[in-house]
Amino acid sequence: MRVFDVVDFGADPTGRRDSADAFAATFREACGCDGPSEVLIPPGTYALYPERAERRDLYVSNTVGADERYRTKTIAMLVEGARDLTVTGTGAALVLHGQQTALAVIDSENVRWAGFSVDYHAPSLVEARVVAAGPDWRQIAVPKDVMWRIDGTHLIWEGEQGKGGRPYWTGRDGLDYTQVHDPRTGRTRRCDNPLFTGVRAIREDLTIEYDHAIDDDTGLVYQMRPTVRDHPGMFIWESRGVALDHLQVRYLHGFGILGQLSRDLTISDVRFQADPETGRYTASYADFVNLSSMGGQVRIEDCVFAVAHDDAINVHGTYLVVKERADDRTVVLEYRHPETAGFPAFHPGDEVEFIERASLAAETAIRARIETVDGPNGRDDSHDPFTMTVTVDRALPTDLVTEDWAAENISYSPDVTIAGNLITGIPTRGVLLTARGHCVIEGNTFDDTGMAGIFVSGDANDWFESGPVRDLTIRDNEFRSLTAPAVLVEPTNTVDGGPVHSGITVEHNRFVDCTEPHVKPKC
Structure with a gap:
C-alpha cells in the first residue's frame, strides 16, 4: 500500500498556515494511484481555507435545486475516481474556514475515513x-x-x-x-x-x-x-463501499452528510456534537445524515447525534412525476421539489416503479427496466435540470396518465440498519425512513425529539420522497420525553387504494415520559 502524508505535501500541523492546497495535492496523488493507498493526516491542527481548495460543479439532492448561484462547490478533501483508499487522521483536527464541503467521495469504491475531527472556525449560524x-x-x-x-x-x-x-x-x-x-x-x-x-x-x-x-x-x-443550503457538509455520489469510522464531527456547514445514488455506506462510531469549548451547541446546519436513493447496505451504528437543525437520519428515495408520454415505452419525468434537480435519477439497467400519486398503492404499481436515459448529468447545465426522458423495456399501460403517476428508482432502495445510536437535541424527527429493503432500527435512544422519534412517510405530492416500507423492525429502543408519537406511520396518500406500507414490527421498546400515543399508524 502506498502512503501519502499530507505533511510531505506541505500541510502545516500547527494550524498557523493554510493547508488547503497541500490537502488538495495529496488527495489528487492518492486518487491517481494504482492499487490500495492511504492518505495519512498526522496528529495536529490543520487550517483549511476555501480559496485554494478543490472546486466542482455539482447538483445535490435536498439542497439548492437548480440554482446556478450555488452550483460550484468548494471541497476541502476530494476523493474522485479512487479505488481502495483509506484516509487516516488519528489525532488530527481539521478546522474549515468559510463555506465549504468538508469531504466528498465521487465515482469511487472502497473508501474509508477514520480518526480525525472536523469543525468550522466561524459557522454562518x-x-x-x-x-x-x-x-x-x-x-x-x-x-x-x-x-x-x-x-x-x-x-x-x-x-x-x-x-x-x-x-x-x-x-x-x-x-x-x-x-x-x-x-x-x-x-x-x-x-x-x-x-x-x-x-x-x-x-x-x-x-x-x-x-x-x-x-x-x-x-x-x-x-x-440562513436557509440556503449552498453546500453539503459531506457528499457521497456514485460511489460504493464508503465508510466513516471513529470521527468527531463538530459542525457541518450547509447540510449534513448527503449520500446520493451510491451503494453500501457505513457510518460507525461518529460523534456529531459541537465542541463545548467553542460556546456552540449546534453540530449541523440541517439534517445530520440524509441518504437520497442509496442502494445496497446502509449501516449507521454507535453514533451520537446531538443538536441539528433538522432530522438526525433521513433515508429515502425520490419520486419524479410523469410529465409527458412520448410513446408506449418512453416518458418524460420531472423533479418537482425545488431543492432537488440537476442530477441523473436513473441509469440504464435500473428498475423503475411507477405508482399512482393519489393512492401510492402497491397493488397498482407498474415495474419496468430502464433502457435509455436522456437527462441532466449532475455537473453542468447542458440539459434541463428538472426533466429526463427514459425509455423502458416494455409497453406501459394506457392508464399510466401524465401528472397522475410518479416514478421511483427501486434499484436504489437499501437494506438499512440503525443501531446503538443516541439521538438528542433534534427539533424534528429522529429517523425518517422510506426504504423498501430489510430495515432494522434497534437499540437506539431517542431523547426528546421535537417531532416523531421514527417517521415512516412516503410522499409524491410535497417533498416527493419515496417510497414504501416492506420489511421494518423497530425493537429495543428507548424513547424519552417525546411530545409527538414515538413511531409515526403516515404516508401522504389522499386516496385509499390499499396499504402503502407493510411488514412493520414494533416490539420490546421502552417509553419514558412520552405524552403522545407511542405508535400512531396510517399504513
Missing part, C-alpha cells in the same frame, strides 16, 4: 445565549468567533474575513430561521425569534432594550441561520 433579562430587556452572549456590529436598532453579523479582506458571509438580526435550545434539559424546538422584535436600543455589551414587556428566557440559546 449564530447562537445567542440569553445571560440576563429584565422586564423589557435581555442581554445576550455569542461565541467568540462570531463577529458583529450595531447598526441603529439592528445587529449585523459577519463571518471571518477571507483572504480578500471581505467576510465570508453577512446577515442581520435573526437571519432566516430560528430554533431554541435549552442546555439545561437538552430540548431543542423550532420557534419564532423574539430577540429582534420591537427593539428600542442595542448597547455595546449586547443588551437589547424593547418597547414592550418580555418573558424571562435567561439560559435559553437562540440558534439562527
Whole structure:
C-alpha cells in the first residue's frame, strides 16, 4: 500500500498556515494511484481555507435545486475516481474556514475515513445565549468567533474575513430561521425569534432594550441561520463501499452528510456534537445524515447525534412525476421539489416503479427496466435540470396518465440498519425512513425529539420522497420525553387504494415520559 502524508505535501500541523492546497495535492496523488493507498493526516491542527481548495460543479439532492448561484462547490478533501483508499487522521483536527464541503467521495469504491475531527472556525449560524433579562430587556452572549456590529436598532453579523479582506458571509438580526435550545434539559424546538422584535436600543455589551414587556428566557440559546443550503457538509455520489469510522464531527456547514445514488455506506462510531469549548451547541446546519436513493447496505451504528437543525437520519428515495408520454415505452419525468434537480435519477439497467400519486398503492404499481436515459448529468447545465426522458423495456399501460403517476428508482432502495445510536437535541424527527429493503432500527435512544422519534412517510405530492416500507423492525429502543408519537406511520396518500406500507414490527421498546400515543399508524 502506498502512503501519502499530507505533511510531505506541505500541510502545516500547527494550524498557523493554510493547508488547503497541500490537502488538495495529496488527495489528487492518492486518487491517481494504482492499487490500495492511504492518505495519512498526522496528529495536529490543520487550517483549511476555501480559496485554494478543490472546486466542482455539482447538483445535490435536498439542497439548492437548480440554482446556478450555488452550483460550484468548494471541497476541502476530494476523493474522485479512487479505488481502495483509506484516509487516516488519528489525532488530527481539521478546522474549515468559510463555506465549504468538508469531504466528498465521487465515482469511487472502497473508501474509508477514520480518526480525525472536523469543525468550522466561524459557522454562518449564530447562537445567542440569553445571560440576563429584565422586564423589557435581555442581554445576550455569542461565541467568540462570531463577529458583529450595531447598526441603529439592528445587529449585523459577519463571518471571518477571507483572504480578500471581505467576510465570508453577512446577515442581520435573526437571519432566516430560528430554533431554541435549552442546555439545561437538552430540548431543542423550532420557534419564532423574539430577540429582534420591537427593539428600542442595542448597547455595546449586547443588551437589547424593547418597547414592550418580555418573558424571562435567561439560559435559553437562540440558534439562527440562513436557509440556503449552498453546500453539503459531506457528499457521497456514485460511489460504493464508503465508510466513516471513529470521527468527531463538530459542525457541518450547509447540510449534513448527503449520500446520493451510491451503494453500501457505513457510518460507525461518529460523534456529531459541537465542541463545548467553542460556546456552540449546534453540530449541523440541517439534517445530520440524509441518504437520497442509496442502494445496497446502509449501516449507521454507535453514533451520537446531538443538536441539528433538522432530522438526525433521513433515508429515502425520490419520486419524479410523469410529465409527458412520448410513446408506449418512453416518458418524460420531472423533479418537482425545488431543492432537488440537476442530477441523473436513473441509469440504464435500473428498475423503475411507477405508482399512482393519489393512492401510492402497491397493488397498482407498474415495474419496468430502464433502457435509455436522456437527462441532466449532475455537473453542468447542458440539459434541463428538472426533466429526463427514459425509455423502458416494455409497453406501459394506457392508464399510466401524465401528472397522475410518479416514478421511483427501486434499484436504489437499501437494506438499512440503525443501531446503538443516541439521538438528542433534534427539533424534528429522529429517523425518517422510506426504504423498501430489510430495515432494522434497534437499540437506539431517542431523547426528546421535537417531532416523531421514527417517521415512516412516503410522499409524491410535497417533498416527493419515496417510497414504501416492506420489511421494518423497530425493537429495543428507548424513547424519552417525546411530545409527538414515538413511531409515526403516515404516508401522504389522499386516496385509499390499499396499504402503502407493510411488514412493520414494533416490539420490546421502552417509553419514558412520552405524552403522545407511542405508535400512531396510517399504513
